[in-house]
Amino acid sequence: QQPVQSPQAVILREGEDAVINCSSSKALYSVHWYRQKHGEAPIFLMILLKGGEQKGHDKISASFNEKKQQSSLYLTASQLSYSGTYFCGTEIGWTGNQFYFGTGTSLTVIP
Amino acid sequence: NAGVTQTPKFQVLKTGQSMTLQCAQDMNHEYMSWYRQDPGMGLRLIHYSVGAGITDQGEVPNGYNVSRSTTEDFPLRLLSAAPSQTSVYFCASRRRQGAVGELFFGEGSRLTVL
Numbered sequence: 001q002q003p004v005q006s007p008q009a010v011i012l013r014e015g016e017d018a019v020i021n022c023s024s025s026k027a028l029y030s031v032h033w034y035r036q037k038h039g040e041a042p043i044f045l046m047i048l049l050k051g052g053e054q055k056g057h058d059k060i061s062a063s064f065n066e067k068k069q070q071s072s073l074y075l076t077a078s079q080l081s082y083s084g085t086y087f088c089g090t091e092i093g094w095t096g097n098q099f100y101f102g103t104g105t106s107l108t109v110i111p
Numbered sequence: 112n113a114g115v116t117q118t119p120k121f122q123v124l125k126t127g128q129s130m131t132l133q134c135a136q137d138m139n140h141e142y143m144s145w146y147r148q149d150p151g152m153g154l155r156l157i158h159y160s161v162g163a164g165i166t167d168q169g170e171v172p173n174g175y176n177v178s179r180s181t182t183e184d185f186p187l188r189l190l191s192a193a194p195s196q197t198s199v200y201f202c203a204s205r206r207r208q209g210a211v212g213e214l215f216f217g218e219g220s221r222l223t224v225l
Binding site for chain 1: 144146151153154155156159169170201212213214215216217218219
Protein backbone atom coordinates (compact mmCIF):
# COMPACT_ATOMS: atom_id res chain seq x y z
CA GLN A 1 0.00 0.00 0.00
CA GLN A 2 2.94 2.28 0.63
CA PRO A 3 3.74 4.54 -2.35
CA VAL A 4 7.26 4.50 -3.75
CA GLN A 5 9.37 7.64 -3.81
CA SER A 6 12.43 8.45 -5.90
CA PRO A 7 15.16 9.40 -5.53
CA GLN A 8 15.89 8.25 -1.98
CA ALA A 9 18.34 11.10 -1.44
CA VAL A 10 19.55 14.18 -3.29
CA ILE A 11 22.14 16.85 -2.57
CA LEU A 12 21.78 20.28 -4.16
CA ARG A 13 23.63 23.53 -4.13
CA GLU A 14 21.65 26.65 -3.33
CA GLY A 15 19.76 27.83 -6.40
CA GLU A 16 19.57 24.43 -8.07
CA ASP A 17 16.33 22.62 -8.91
CA ALA A 18 15.09 19.19 -7.89
CA VAL A 19 12.22 16.83 -8.67
CA ILE A 20 10.88 14.19 -6.29
CA ASN A 21 8.58 11.51 -7.63
CA CYS A 22 5.87 9.48 -5.93
CA SER A 23 4.07 6.55 -7.50
CA SER A 24 1.40 4.15 -6.31
CA SER A 25 0.11 0.78 -7.44
CA LYS A 26 -3.38 1.76 -6.26
CA ALA A 27 -5.81 4.28 -7.72
CA LEU A 28 -5.45 7.52 -5.78
CA TYR A 29 -8.02 10.01 -4.58
CA SER A 30 -5.49 12.62 -3.60
CA VAL A 31 -1.81 13.17 -2.91
CA HIS A 32 -0.33 15.16 -0.03
CA TRP A 33 3.24 16.40 0.33
CA TYR A 34 4.96 16.94 3.69
CA ARG A 35 8.42 18.02 4.77
CA GLN A 36 10.11 16.84 7.94
CA LYS A 37 13.14 18.41 9.58
CA HIS A 38 15.39 16.17 11.67
CA GLY A 39 13.83 15.44 15.05
CA GLU A 40 10.61 17.24 14.23
CA ALA A 41 7.12 16.30 13.09
CA PRO A 42 6.16 16.37 9.39
CA ILE A 43 4.76 19.67 8.19
CA PHE A 44 2.10 19.89 5.50
CA LEU A 45 3.07 21.49 2.16
CA MET A 46 0.15 20.91 -0.20
CA ILE A 47 -2.69 18.66 -1.35
CA LEU A 48 -3.44 17.69 -4.94
CA LEU A 49 -6.74 16.23 -6.02
CA LYS A 50 -7.78 14.09 -8.96
CA GLY A 51 -7.88 16.04 -12.23
CA GLY A 52 -4.21 16.56 -12.89
CA GLU A 53 -4.06 19.84 -11.06
CA GLN A 54 -0.85 21.52 -10.21
CA LYS A 55 -0.30 23.59 -7.11
CA GLY A 56 2.41 25.87 -5.89
CA HIS A 57 3.77 26.99 -2.57
CA ASP A 58 6.37 29.71 -2.93
CA LYS A 59 8.98 28.06 -5.21
CA ILE A 60 7.70 24.57 -4.53
CA SER A 61 5.06 23.14 -6.83
CA ALA A 62 3.59 19.73 -7.55
CA SER A 63 1.59 17.85 -10.13
CA PHE A 64 -0.72 14.84 -9.91
CA ASN A 65 -1.36 12.47 -12.80
CA GLU A 66 -4.22 10.27 -11.64
CA LYS A 67 -4.10 8.03 -14.72
CA LYS A 68 -0.49 7.12 -14.02
CA GLN A 69 -1.08 7.23 -10.24
CA GLN A 70 1.94 9.46 -9.92
CA SER A 71 2.80 12.79 -8.37
CA SER A 72 5.91 14.92 -8.64
CA LEU A 73 7.19 17.67 -6.37
CA TYR A 74 9.25 20.42 -8.00
CA LEU A 75 11.66 22.55 -5.99
CA THR A 76 13.08 25.47 -7.92
CA ALA A 77 15.94 27.77 -6.95
CA SER A 78 16.43 25.75 -3.77
CA GLN A 79 17.20 27.48 -0.48
CA LEU A 80 19.03 26.15 2.57
CA SER A 81 15.69 26.02 4.38
CA TYR A 82 14.43 23.41 1.92
CA SER A 83 16.66 20.75 3.49
CA GLY A 84 14.76 17.91 5.10
CA THR A 85 12.96 14.71 4.24
CA TYR A 86 10.01 14.95 1.89
CA PHE A 87 7.13 12.51 2.07
CA CYS A 88 4.23 12.00 -0.25
CA GLY A 89 1.03 10.79 1.35
CA THR A 90 -1.72 9.07 -0.58
CA GLU A 91 -5.40 8.46 -0.02
CA ILE A 92 -6.85 5.39 -1.60
CA GLY A 93 -10.53 6.10 -2.03
CA TRP A 94 -12.59 9.15 -1.13
CA THR A 95 -13.12 8.24 2.52
CA GLY A 96 -9.53 9.06 3.33
CA ASN A 97 -9.56 6.46 6.07
CA GLN A 98 -6.31 4.84 5.07
CA PHE A 99 -3.60 7.34 4.46
CA TYR A 100 -0.22 5.97 3.44
CA PHE A 101 3.12 7.70 3.27
CA GLY A 102 6.01 7.02 0.95
CA THR A 103 9.43 6.01 2.22
CA GLY A 104 10.74 9.56 1.97
CA THR A 105 13.35 11.53 0.01
CA SER A 106 16.20 13.14 1.91
CA LEU A 107 17.03 16.55 0.42
CA THR A 108 20.17 18.41 1.46
CA VAL A 109 20.86 21.91 0.19
CA ILE A 110 24.43 23.12 0.61
CA PRO A 111 25.81 26.65 0.18
CA ASN B 112 -3.24 26.67 20.29
CA ALA B 113 -2.12 23.24 21.51
CA GLY B 114 -3.03 21.24 18.36
CA VAL B 115 -1.98 17.59 18.77
CA THR B 116 -0.24 16.73 22.04
CA GLN B 117 1.67 13.49 22.61
CA THR B 118 3.06 12.17 25.87
CA PRO B 119 5.60 11.01 26.82
CA LYS B 120 8.22 12.40 24.45
CA PHE B 121 10.75 9.75 25.44
CA GLN B 122 10.34 6.31 27.04
CA VAL B 123 12.58 3.34 27.69
CA LEU B 124 10.94 -0.04 28.32
CA LYS B 125 12.15 -3.54 29.01
CA THR B 126 10.93 -6.41 26.84
CA GLY B 127 7.55 -7.58 28.04
CA GLN B 128 6.53 -4.38 29.79
CA SER B 129 3.36 -2.57 28.84
CA MET B 130 2.73 1.11 28.34
CA THR B 131 0.36 3.61 26.79
CA LEU B 132 1.28 6.47 24.50
CA GLN B 133 -1.16 9.31 24.93
CA CYS B 134 -2.50 11.52 22.15
CA ALA B 135 -4.91 14.41 22.55
CA GLN B 136 -6.14 17.02 20.09
CA ASP B 137 -8.15 20.18 20.73
CA MET B 138 -9.27 20.88 17.15
CA ASN B 139 -12.43 18.75 17.28
CA HIS B 140 -11.03 16.49 14.58
CA GLU B 141 -13.01 13.33 13.99
CA TYR B 142 -10.16 11.45 12.33
CA MET B 143 -7.11 10.40 14.38
CA SER B 144 -4.31 8.00 13.58
CA TRP B 145 -1.03 6.55 14.81
CA TYR B 146 2.12 6.07 12.73
CA ARG B 147 5.49 4.62 13.49
CA GLN B 148 8.61 5.92 11.80
CA ASP B 149 11.70 3.79 11.31
CA PRO B 150 14.84 4.65 9.31
CA GLY B 151 14.31 4.02 5.60
CA MET B 152 10.70 2.94 6.12
CA GLY B 153 8.91 6.26 6.15
CA LEU B 154 5.71 6.59 8.21
CA ARG B 155 3.65 3.43 8.53
CA LEU B 156 0.02 3.48 9.63
CA ILE B 157 -0.68 1.45 12.79
CA HIS B 158 -4.32 2.20 13.68
CA TYR B 159 -6.82 4.91 12.91
CA SER B 160 -10.19 6.14 14.11
CA VAL B 161 -12.94 8.04 12.30
CA GLY B 162 -14.81 8.99 15.47
CA ALA B 163 -15.49 8.10 19.08
CA GLY B 164 -16.08 4.37 19.44
CA ILE B 165 -14.77 3.53 15.95
CA THR B 166 -11.27 2.20 15.31
CA ASP B 167 -9.63 0.16 12.58
CA GLN B 168 -6.29 -1.35 11.67
CA GLY B 169 -3.67 0.13 9.41
CA GLU B 170 -0.77 -1.67 7.74
CA VAL B 171 1.25 -2.61 10.88
CA PRO B 172 -1.26 -3.17 13.74
CA ASN B 173 0.25 -6.25 15.40
CA GLY B 174 1.33 -5.68 18.99
CA TYR B 175 -0.71 -2.50 19.39
CA ASN B 176 -4.19 -1.75 20.71
CA VAL B 177 -6.21 1.44 20.50
CA SER B 178 -9.51 2.78 21.75
CA ARG B 179 -11.40 6.02 21.16
CA SER B 180 -13.78 6.88 23.98
CA THR B 181 -13.81 10.62 23.29
CA THR B 182 -13.26 12.82 20.25
CA GLU B 183 -10.18 14.36 21.85
CA ASP B 184 -8.16 11.31 22.92
CA PHE B 185 -6.67 8.37 21.03
CA PRO B 186 -4.24 6.35 23.18
CA LEU B 187 -1.96 3.66 21.76
CA ARG B 188 -1.25 0.66 23.99
CA LEU B 189 1.66 -1.73 23.84
CA LEU B 190 0.61 -4.79 25.84
CA SER B 191 3.96 -6.62 25.82
CA ALA B 192 6.74 -4.52 24.37
CA ALA B 193 9.28 -6.09 22.01
CA PRO B 194 12.60 -4.69 20.70
CA SER B 195 11.02 -4.53 17.22
CA GLN B 196 8.71 -1.83 18.57
CA THR B 197 11.62 0.53 19.13
CA SER B 198 10.61 3.48 16.98
CA VAL B 199 9.37 7.04 16.87
CA TYR B 200 5.59 7.21 17.11
CA PHE B 201 3.50 10.03 15.68
CA CYS B 202 -0.13 10.76 16.30
CA ALA B 203 -1.96 12.71 13.60
CA SER B 204 -5.46 14.11 13.18
CA ARG B 205 -7.54 15.73 10.47
CA ARG B 206 -10.88 17.45 10.18
CA ARG B 207 -13.15 14.57 9.34
CA GLN B 208 -13.49 11.36 7.50
CA GLY B 209 -13.33 11.89 3.76
CA ALA B 210 -12.39 15.54 4.09
CA VAL B 211 -9.73 16.94 1.84
CA GLY B 212 -7.69 18.20 4.73
CA GLU B 213 -4.13 18.09 5.91
CA LEU B 214 -2.92 15.86 8.69
CA PHE B 215 -1.77 17.64 11.82
CA PHE B 216 1.00 15.80 13.65
CA GLY B 217 2.06 15.67 17.26
CA GLU B 218 5.73 16.16 18.13
CA GLY B 219 6.37 12.43 18.36
CA SER B 220 7.19 9.92 21.08
CA ARG B 221 10.54 8.15 20.93
CA LEU B 222 10.29 4.64 22.37
CA THR B 223 13.22 2.32 23.08
CA VAL B 224 12.60 -1.31 24.05
CA LEU B 225 15.58 -3.11 25.56
